[in-house]
Amino acid sequence: MSQTDLPEFKDVAAAENRVRGVARETPVLTHPALDERAGATVLIKAECLQVTGSFKIRGAMNRLSQIPHSQRTAGVVAFSSGNHAQGVARAARLLGMPALIVMPKDAPQIKVDGVKADGGEVHLYDRNSESREEISERIAAERGAVLVPSYDDPHIIAGQGTAGMEFARQAEALGGPLDHLVCCAGGGGLTSGIALAMEGLSPETSIWTAEPEGHDDWARSLASGELCHNAPGTRSICDAILTPSPGEKYTYALGKRLFAGGMVVSDDEVREAMRLAFRYLKIVVEPGGAAALAAVLRGVPEGMKGKRIGIMATGGNVDAETYASIISP
Structure with a gap:
């Protein structure tokens, strides 16, 4: 792969061999209460249980x-x-x-x-x-x-995409391909890597970003067709995904081609998603890792109702005091 080439599915497939034995295959979790709340069949890939506590x-x-x-x-x-x-x-x-x-x-x-x-x-x-x-x-x-x-690096993107390779296979084993996949997005390395994986293994799956209000650069960029930046100083509890903009060299170029659109959530919706993940799935999800779950649990758009929706719970590294204050409001 040259410096200017965009990564492809074959690069994600090659990355699987490099991360094997280091990254663990994380489980896909479900719960009927979450399906009912979302209005869809929800499959959550728990990368919060990954080595070091996130997909990274x-x-x-x-x-x-x-x-x-x-x-x-x-x-x-x-x-x-x-x-x-x-x-x-x-x-x-x-x-x-x-x-x-x-x-x-x-x-x-x-x-x-x-x-x-x-x-x-x-x-x-x-x-x-x-x-x-x-x-x-x-x-x-x-x-x-x-x-x-x-x-914004082709090898980083390909490596993150291995989570998508796993998810596609796991979803198939659990009843069939995903209709949609929603992923927490900062710079977009994970989402674009997953999109490459799905392009090769599950091309019918639509890929969506999830971001906090005020840091919705992906949603705005995808809607406008032009790369957008966040205003300096904008804050959210989702520290893990507070990047200034999509990656200008690689991730935005991939996202323009492979993403269906972007979803935006409030910090309160993220807190509620963290509480529900704890209650029903018994997992700890950090704020930035819960944005995708929050986007789906508030109720999906009409066109997604009743569909199979994959969610990336991307990380679980949250300070104990912060977590305790969120799950026990």
Whole structure:
């Protein structure tokens, strides 16, 4: 794959071999109470039970395993609010590479601790006054390290797409292909990777993004046909998916072709989805990982009623105090 080529289904299929034995196959969960609330048959893939607590280990392992051995001594640098950070730190440890992660000062402590537990070095920055990209590029240049983007990278996209490969097979085993799949979206690495997987294994499945209000850059971009950015300083409890815009080089190009549209949810709807996931599925889902579930549980549009809808519960890394306050309002 050249630097400018968009990834394809074959790249996702190849990534499965690289992540096998590191990423676990996560279960698909169902509950009749959730089906009734949504007005559809709902299948939830629990990537919150993945290694490091989110899907991010998939892309990180696929990307880092392709770094030539001659370049591994200098290690890697990444920037992330937490889940990509933990995925990169774990993959780097498994491959014997040092890792430095640039993280916002307000990142959940559980995510900072997760990086450090895997031997990663953390550089904190102020997301309101500093550029994480500029900091990461400077440190990577100083160290001669490889910069590992969180989403707009063909190898990251292909690695994340392995979750879609699994989901397509699991859905088929549970009664047939998905009519729709809704995925929490920040920069779009997971959603575009899943879309590539579905294009190869379940082309009839429509792919939708789910985002918090104020950070609905995907919904606006897909509706307008032009790449949109979020206003600086916009906040939500969904820290894991608060990116400035879709990936300008890869993910938006894929999304324009492969996504059906975008859904937008409120923070209150996300909190309710987290409570329902705990009550009925017995899983812990972080706010950013619950956006897709929230979008479906508020009631699907008329054209989706009665259909088979897949949902990615993308992560479960939430501080205990925050989680307790949400599930016991």
